[in-house]
Amino acid sequence: MLRPMNRRHFLGTAAGAAAASALPFRAGASGDPLKMQAAWINDAEFAGYFLAMDEGYYADEGMALTYLPGGPDVIPESTIIAGRADLALTTPDTTIKAIVEQGAPFKIIGTQYQKNPLGIVSLASAPINSPEELKGKTLAVPPVNVISVEAMLKLNGIDPSEVNIVPYAYDPTPLIQGEIDASLDFTTNVPFTISQQGVEAVSFLLYDFGFTTFNDTVVVTQEVLDTKRDQLVTWLRASRKGWEENFKDPAAWPPKWEGTHFAGTGRTIENEVYFNQAQQPLIEHPDGIFALTDDGIEKCLSALGEVGIVGNAEMFDTSLLAEI
Incomplete structure (x- = not known):
């Protein structure tokens, strides 16, 4: 995950920055449409979603998911502000900073990484x-x-x-x-x-x-939360199922995607297997993948406060996770 961490001051460049670095992947030919913006190019960071798409977990829930890969020129928050995606995986510092300083209408409804890698x-x-x-x-x-x-x-x-x-x-x-x-x-x-x-x-x-931040926070706009709540709950449920299945054997799935999701990235499958194994303890949580506990939120906000980003618990909505 060698990514340039330059996702700052994004609202002014939403139109130009939101183009995906690769073609979108569509899972399910019919059903309720939902578009997801990933945080980076296709690698094991997104294994749970690849599995859920390929195994039909979204389609089984009646969802037609469009998956948009990220890249160095893609700012996930810009994509949802521009209406090109319904939800995005983000870094909490950029998201909360945007809420505080620019009035961005964001809500964090889950987090992939309980511990930032x-x-x-x-x-x-x-x-x-x-x-x-x-x-x-x-x-x-x-x-x-x-x-x-x-x-x-x-x-x-x-x-x-x-x-x-x-x-x-x-x-x-x-x-x-x-x-x-x-x-x-x-x-x-x-x-x-x-x-x-x-x-x-x-x-x-x-x-x-001590620097206890989340990563790959699941972010939506308030409008999407209000109008597509049921679809977001469906996405959380199917995605959690994908991650749970992936972690039953983190070495099993990356080789299956060598010619599909991982094609053309320049990374070896051995690298992706290492990545998938290394991220498991950072993602899993006793309350389930994507969990947002009061303690976790407090720790994240406290750490961001140390770097001058002062958020509050109202920026998170934990109610959707309770409906999975």
Whole structure:
């Protein structure tokens, strides 16, 4: 999931940014139509939806789902503002920031990741396993994520000046070559990428050290919530079923999609299997996939507050999950 995390200030560019990077996938020839905007290109991050489409879970619920892949030029919130999709998977910081600063009419109705996959990646030969161990080290961080890393450090009693933070361009080569000590990246994917170079990597999540945010939050506009509530509940139910089936054996499904959903991405099936296995504990929840608990919402809002994004529980609607 090597994605440029540049989804900021999107409402002014909704028309141009909402075009999908690949052709849409339509599941079910008839039924209630619903359009879903994914957060990134087709990879294991969206395995549960691929399974639900291919196994007919949406069609069985009477839904004709159109799945829109994402990409570096796709801002999911823009897609639903422009009316090109009914729901989107987003990062909660951009969504809540848009609600607070731009009055965006969004509601978060679920979350795919209970724990954000973003974390600190280092080499197993010189492991960094905690914020404390970052002191005196060189950490490469994408510019848009510096504020989140600094918040995580402060939450652990570390002055950011004690860590040499340098820009990161989503390329693990400097880490492999020893030019930096660690990087901020997606723990579900980058360690595998590094291992393909014959080097082992370790990682820890920002979430596990205080920066407790969701990721791939399920977002709709208030209008869609008001007019398509039953369809949204249906989507949540069928999608949850897809994820549950996927996680019964995370290694089983990615090979089935080599010539379909994963075709042309340039990623190996071994990579997608690693990804699918790594994300399972970050997605599953005792209350079911997509769960929004009061505790989880409070933790997410608290973490975002550390970076100056002050939201509230009214930005979430947990009632649809109760109807699944």
